[in-house]
Amino acid sequence: MFSVFRDLIRYNIEFAIGLILVGAVVIFACLSYFAPVDPTLIYVAMPDQPPSGQYWFGTNSRGQDLFWQLSAAFRNSLIFGITVAVLSRIISITVGLLSGYVGGWVDRVLMFINDIFVAVPIFPILVLFYFVLRNNMDSFTLALIMACFGWPFDARLIRSVALGLKHREFTRHAVFAGMSTPKILLEEHLPYVMPIVFSTFMANMLWSIGLEVTLAVLGFTNLNNPTIGTVLYWAISHSAIVVGVWWWIVIPVVLIVMTFLGLFLLAVSMNEYIDPRSRLRRMGA
């Protein structure tokens, strides 16, 4: 595992860049644990100060130090993304492996449900939830709902791998070695889908954070909780660009692009590492 990691960093430029970008953002987000100010308070600093030695990222019109504000926002958004990714991974692994291995009517029922989740557009549903729950919609509820919509595509991917594994001879050997179905799924098949799980984990984080940003910018989340989206929401509602407080918009956007690009590069490079055919191609180049 470690050597794979080392080789990836050394020989895959995309992975290295992705790791540096994500690493920088994660460290920045972790700084929020040492924040001298509570990021939910407003008017604790001089408003509208440009970046300086005292305020590295400047302050916003609500009198918040943007450095600590953004640090907390990125922490919350990353945690949110990870929560959605973990939850939806659990669903997709369970559904994918079961559906592929057990087959028959279990497979048909699960795939039917899967088809419905694929076809229902998530955005109106999320808006509907916000519409109904309003201020009861905290970020964990949102994560739960998104996790419910974030699994179908990946479950299909895992299922197609599991389907292949089911007919591999070692699976039948495992059956005749007296292993139980859960043991076969967890110990024989899960290692094969782990690479997919990792790469879709990143992609899923991208998707959920992006969706959260969108909802927040439209004002459809709890706006007092600092996240990437709510920072932008306040910046836009204070017409930051028009007023000339450009750093309020530019700095978060740069950080977001860094995060997304980093996560995407990690997902892509891992995907490439998994896919032996594109691996061979690289070898030939």
Added chain:
Amino acid sequence: MTQDILTVDGLKAYYQMNYFGVEREVRAVDGITMTVRKNEIYGIAGESSSGKTSFIKVLAAAIRPPMRVVDGSAKFNFKNGPIDVTTATPQQIESIRWRHLSYIMQGSMSTLNPVRRIGKTFEDFAKRPLAASGTPYRERVLGHLERLKLPADVLNAYPHELSGGMRQRVTIGLATVCHPEFVIADEPTTALDVVVQKEVLGLIREIQQDMGSSVVFVTHDMSVHANMTDRVGIIYAGRLVEEGPTRQMFFAPKHPYTAHLVASLPRIGDTTQRPALEGRPPSLANPPAGCRFHPRCPLAIDKCKTEVPPLIPVANDHRSACWRWQDVGPLVKPHQANRVMA
């Protein structure tokens, strides 16, 4: 006096790979010298990862990285002039493809475009080299299909609608419709059932005789070689270890590996114990010194461990690369054993 159509001289083709920091050089073809004559079927036998597939890739001018020809040459002597496929330009190779040099690939399921009708594939493959269109082209193709005992309506079918035997006959049809001078056949019958296999083999042989072309026939199955080929070459760990007329190879092999391959074939009507060869073929990335077969060879002596035996003539038209070729005798005498049983 027959004339050679292919002359391979000291051919070396290596895979040079560098993947995530692991550098490897696999010497898949390591100094092969041989010739193929006009109007003959030359069989190439070898186990998996013996280098036989890499060898015919070179012959088919399908050399792509990470494989590289390191040394030697492979010259064809076609009607439109000689050509060395290891040094020819892409344009030169383009000019011999299908009209002079064609190829039957293994795995009939994957060699045909799944979303294209057979007729369209025939057009893609044959229209340009045949330099014909309209009625003459159609008649040529239909006539050829009839020759292959294929109904004309396969042209309207998609590959998945045909049985394995039909598909293989279609690929043979594709490879031979332009009457090429040289055909490379890579395990064309391995996946087929015995009855169909024999039919398809017979068909390839018939067409080869009709066209008067040469065929290099690759398979690991010695009993196919016995019935199909005029001469056989045995490849072991990237080298040609023995070569000779098929009959001689089966009844008087002069290399212990060949002798073993022949002896281990079971036969109907014979239940005498068949020997098995233990051990595994060497890794081509790190082959043993000297004769590459020595770790598994029952006849090995110290010399075999250090000195590479040259491929030398041992009988009429028969070459072997073994220091002790004179001590190699057939392990089982087929006819004799048969008579005992009967």
Added chain:
Amino acid sequence: MQGYFWFVGKRLLQLFAVIFCGISATFLITHLSPIDPVEQVLGRLSARSNLSPEAIASTRAALTEMYGTGQPILNQYFNFWTRLLRGDLGPSLLAFPTPSMELVTRAMPWTLGLLVTSTVFTFVIGNLLGALAGYNPDNRFFKAFGLIAMGVQPIPYYIVAFILLIIFGFLFPVLPISGGFAMDVRPAMNWQFILSILQHSLLPALSLVLVGFGGWFLGMRALVSNVVNEDYVTYAGLAGVKKQTIVGGYVIRNALVPQLTALAMALGGVFSGTVITEQVFNYPGIGSLLIDGVNYGDYSLVLAVSTVSITAVALAIFIVDLLHPLLDPRVRAE
């Protein structure tokens, strides 16, 4: 042909099931909430205008009858479907008393026009360039293209739209950044109007294209770099088949099959994208309607937009699925 008929039948069944389940879900979400739509509507209404107590009482009666609140949930569910099948989800609060369905049908052409053109354009161009990039992996131009696509692809819709807005609205104000057409143009079938529509749709469409393009480009590039290693492509190469034929008939044709499936799966996401784009550029489509509905607490409008969008996406997926067997003869045989 008969095979195709059965295929369509099976997909049709699936279409109905998806629509049914999706719409039932919207019903459940809205009806399991503690909010009483009737009281909400009345609250909003009385806050805005000075209605007499009698008027409020009669409106309440009418609304209760319509929403069916107070009845057992099964009855409500049944009423909901009967009303929906009649195309009546009650008046919109936003533009009281215009029926919300009418608002939706009015906004629909804008969204559809924007979506269909940008999706088709993105799909075609993205796949074509992706295929060429996959077939010529060492071409510098395509390599650069790949880098750009990689850079843009992961950025959320909102940010892309927002950056475009800043560039074209503030830095180089050359394109209209808001609305469906210019204020001083009268809606009519003339060039001025059509030109205005096209002008206004350029930025929203561009944002959708920018975001969608990368995905198709990168996906197709990866697929093609796999397909070129398939035996049938190698074999055609060994046979000296013309390069254009190999690229078009062998590589792209085969790589397009999974891309079509991907298109069906991506449609839901594409719809979500337009909602945001419309909001950013103030475009008079269904997305803007949805957001206005939520901000206004317009219960029936939100419900109408949700049901219509679920049906529309399911239908679009259905149509894409129907193309599948035409591209892949193996599906036809199934």
Added chain:
Amino acid sequence: MSTLLEVKEVSKQFTMGGMLSRKIVRAVEGASLSLSVEKPEIFTIIGESGSGKTTLARMILGLELPSSGEISFRGKTVSHKVGRAERLEFMANVQPVFQNPFEAFNPLKRIDRYLESTATRFLKLRQRDDIDAAMDGALQKVGLSLAEVRGRYPHEMSGGQLQRAAIARALIPNPPLLVADEPVSMVDASLRMSIVNLLKSLRDDLKVSVIYITHDLATAYYISNRLIIMQRGRIVEMGDARTVLDNPEHPYSRLLKASVLSTEDAGDGKLATDPGMVALAGELVSKPGRLVDRPDGRLVRVYG
């Protein structure tokens, strides 16, 4: 004589396609055979692709249920739809060997993991030493040892060694019956005979019965006691291996034998098949016919 395995009038049909476009494929029709406890033998099922030989093997292993008829092992019906304890008991007695040795073990896991699981499950062993002894014992039977196998991954071993290890795993519970589905068709020529010879010695030395499924008449002749020849789901000929293969009676059996590439006339290029033979064998596919006894002990399907 008590029966070990009894296959009685077994048929299997598969429904292809969805619920709207049904197509019924008869994979196996009315197959019967039985093996006795006292006389271990290698019983061969010969057939080409689509003959139903693999389906029959899957039914014997209880992976598939017959559509009609019954398969019983020591008097108990074979099925996967039984309690886990009963299924495990069956698996302790009947073990499989499959086609591809490189696929026999999960490439990501160590080989001994499967041997160990088999030993703990079926022999109910708990002590480390007992487990090791059981594993080593089984490996010795196939010419390997625990020291050679322990801690190694599949890619570190040759195809022949892997197939031996797979057979060793199957031998751990001391099963009286092995079902070997094309065990040598993916093994290199130089190693093939070592596996075939091993199966032979399992029968002769360890008294294990083997159901050997193959398309290769030559190895079937070499090792089997009795055999059946299957054509499109039907048994067309059954009997002593030598009797049947030396002198096949059913047209299809004769066609198969005639299609075997012999090395006797190596170099002569004899590849002609009598088209009449192919046509005759093909015609019989559509006719049910019935199996009749012959004086030499074989069963042959006759028509009309």
